[in-house]
Amino acid sequence: MILDPDKCKGEVWEQISRRFYQCSRNAKKDGYCMQHHPGEIRKRRDKRLKKWDEKWERNQRIHNAPFEHIKYLEGLLDNQCIEFKRWED
Numbered sequence: 876m877i878l879d880p881d882k883c884k885g886e887v888w889e890q891i892s893r894r895f896y897q898c899s900r901n902a903k904k905d906g907y908c909m910q911h912h913p914g915e916i917r918k919r920r921d922k923r924l925k926k927w928d929e930k931w932e933r934n935q936r937i938h939n940a941p942f943e944h945i946k947y948l949e950g951l952l953d954n955q956c957i958e959f960k961r962w963e964d
Contacts, residue, residue, distance in 0.1 A: 882897055883902050
């Protein structure tokens, strides 16, 4: 593939012809457009991962919330030194 030096060095997949071709945007930074520049890709990926990590943490808090009262009660029992005995037949 012959690259146009004034265009972005990024490759774009064309599904109809099933091949890669050179991005048609003008090169802005280091021979890449702003969409295909590796630094910009990294920033978008980090932003996306941060969003999903926050969502994961929120979902974990929601999932674990019903069990928080059990931990609280266990703590109270430990402080009260109450012993439970098994029911014996």
